[in-house]
Every structure is written in C-alpha cells, then in structure tokens.
Amino acid sequence: MGYSQFQTYRNLVIPFLQLLSRLFIASKVDEEDKDKDSKYDSSLYKRGDLLEVPRTLFIHFGIYLGNNRVAHFIPDILPVFTKNKGAIGKTVTNNRLILGVIAKSASARVDSLADFAYGSEILVNHMDKLCSQPPLEGDEVARGAEKLMGSMTYSLLWYSCEHYVMYCRYGMAISYQTYQFCLTLRKIICRRMSAYLTALCGTGTVLYLGSPTLLNTVPTLLVPFAIWMAS
Numbered sequence: 067m068g069y070s071q072f073q074t075y076r077n078l079v080i081p082f083l084q085l086l087s088r089l090f091i092a093s094k095v096d097e098e099d100k101d102k103d104s105k106y107d108s109s110l111y112k113r114g115d116l117l118e119v120p121r122t123l124f125i126h127f128g129i130y131l132g133n134n135r136v137a138h139f140i141p142d143i144l145p146v147f148t149k150n151k152g153a154i155g156k157t158v159t160n161n162r163l164i165l166g167v168i169a170k171s172a173s174a175r176v177d178s179l180a181d182f183a184y185g186s187e188i189l190v191n192h193m194d195k196l197c198s199q200p201p202l203e204g205d206e207v208a209r210g211a212e213k214l215m216g217s218m219t220y221s222l223l224w225y226s227c228e229h230y231v232m233y234c235r236y237g238m239a240i241s242y243q244t245y246q247f248c249l250t251l252r253k254i255i256c257r258r259m260s261a262y263l264t265a266l267c268g269t270g271t272v273l274y275l276g277s278p279t280l281l282n283t284v285p286t287l288l289v290p291f292a293i294w295m296a297s
Contacts, residue, residue: 105180106134106179106180106183106188108133108134108179110190111130111179111188111190112130112132112204113130113131113132113204113205113207113208114129114130114201114202114203114204114205114206114207114208114235115129115130115190115191115204116128116129116130116190116191116192116193116194116201116207116231116235117129117130117136117182117183117188117189117190118188118189118192118193119182119183119184119186119187119188119189120186121160121163121184121186122160122163122164124226124243125228125243126138126140126182126184126227127227127228127230127231128182128227128231129207129208129211129231129234129235130179130208131176131208131211131212132208134178134179135176135177135178135179136176136177136178136179136182137174137175137176137208137211137212137214137215137234138174138175138177138182138227138230138231139172139173139174139214139218139220139225139226139227139229139230139231140158140163140166140172140173140175140227141158141162141163141164141165141166141167141169141170141171141172141220142154142158142162142163142166142171142172142173143161143162143165143166143168143169143171144158144162144166145171145173145217146169146171157177157181157184158181160184166220167220167222170219170220170221171217171219171220172217172218172219172220173215173216173217173218174211174214174215174216174218174230175215176215193231193232193235193236193242196242197232197236199236199237199238200236201235201236202234202235202236202237207234207235208234210233210234211230211231211234214230214233214234222244223241223244225239226241226243226244228240228241228242228243228244229241
C-alpha cells in the first residue's frame with residue numbers, strides 16, 4: 067500500500083471510527099437532558115414493585131428496589147466495545163439498546179427511576195392482573211433482583227427483561243410478549259395458504275432444476291405436509 071493510498075484509507079477510517087464513538091460511547095445531550103428533567107415521585111412505588119415502560123419496540127421491565135433505584139435487565143452494545151465503567155454506567159440510549167439486542171449483549175444493573183423510565187410513564191404491577199401465580203413478598207422480590215446482577219446473554223425468546231422480572235416477582239421466568247409473538251408467528255406459518263404456497267414454490271424449484279431426486283423431492287412434499295397438519 068502506497069503512502070497516498072494509506073492517507074486515503076486513513077481519511078476514510080478515522081471519521082468512521084469517530085462516528086462509532088459518538089454512537090456507542092457518547093450519550094446524546096438532548097436525551098440525557100430529557101431524562102434528568104423528568105420528575106418521578108419515588109413515594110408512589112414500594113420495594114419489590116414490578117415497573118414497566120414503553121421502550122423502543124418493546125415494553126421494558128424492572129424491579130423497584132427503593133431509594134429511587136430500579137433493577138432491570140437491559141441490552142447494551144457498549145460493553146462489547148469498551149470496559150470503561152463510567153461510559154457503560156451512563157443511561158442506555160435506544161441506539162445502544164437495539165444494537166445490544168442484535169448482539170445478544172445485556173446486563174442486570176441498577177439505575178435511577180428517570181434513567182430506567184427514559185421519559186416514559188411508569189406502569190406499576192400490571193403483571194399481577196395477567197399472572198395466575200401470586201407475587202412474592204416485596205422485600206423477597208427486591209432481594210432476588212439484587213442477587214441477579216451482572217452480564218448475561220440476552221435473548222428475545224428465552225431470556226429478556228420480562229423473564230428477569232417475572233422470575234424475581236413470581237418465581238418463574240416467562241414472557242407474555244414472547245408468548246404473543248409465538249402465537250402470531252404460528253398463525254402466520256401454520257395456515258393452509260402457507261402449505262399451498264410452500265408446495266407450489268417447492269414444486270417450481272424442482273421443475274426449474276429439471277432433475278427431481280430423492281434429496282429435493284422429499285422436502286418439497288414433507289414441509290407442506292407438516293404445515294398442513296399443523297394448520
């Protein structure tokens with residue numbers, strides 16, 4: 067690589083790295099100001115309450131610990147790129163959260179009410195109306211949340227913020243958001259029309275290839291049949 071090529075490469079890479087730095091490390095000033103200016107009355111919440119707020123595409127959940135502190139399991143991309151505890155400890159912005167979901171990077175941490183709510187209205191113990199299991203005693207809920215601190219792998223289907231709080235408050239790691247998602251997905255996939263379309267696409271592929279074999283014919287028949295039987 068010549069010097070001029072190196073300079074061109076350098077001029078392209080450095081601005082890109084600076085952009086990543088702004089995205090992942092530096093929190094947006096207006097978002098931080100929005101959080102800090104939000105006023106939440108901590109006297110409305112009791113130790114062990116299950117709190118929920120709308121956050122990006124999903125509902126985010128946490129356990130109130132008292133003294134304006136909330137334990138929550140939140141995705142965050144920043145720990146993938148840096149070990150700077152000061153930067154990681156700042157409010158997790160929506161950009162960091164979404165990329166954390168994709169990277170499956172998350173941690174159970176404690177934040178203030180304002181940082182947890184991120185400007186949204188807080189709903190308290192709404193899950194008590196949905197869950198058939200009675201909640202544990204408030205202090206026991208909070209102690210359980212305090213024990214489950216640190217980095218863990220994030221999964222929308224198997225271990226999310228909802229699984230975390232449900233385990234702390236009710237003793238079982240379940241997610242109603244995941245359940246509704248799976249029901250919707252099942253309705254889409256397990257329909258007779260899906261069986262027809264799968265069979266049509268499979269047949270078209272086999273005919274296009276022009277050489278039907280056991281290897282490509284069996285899936286062409288088996289997949290539509292399985293969808294048909296499940297519908």
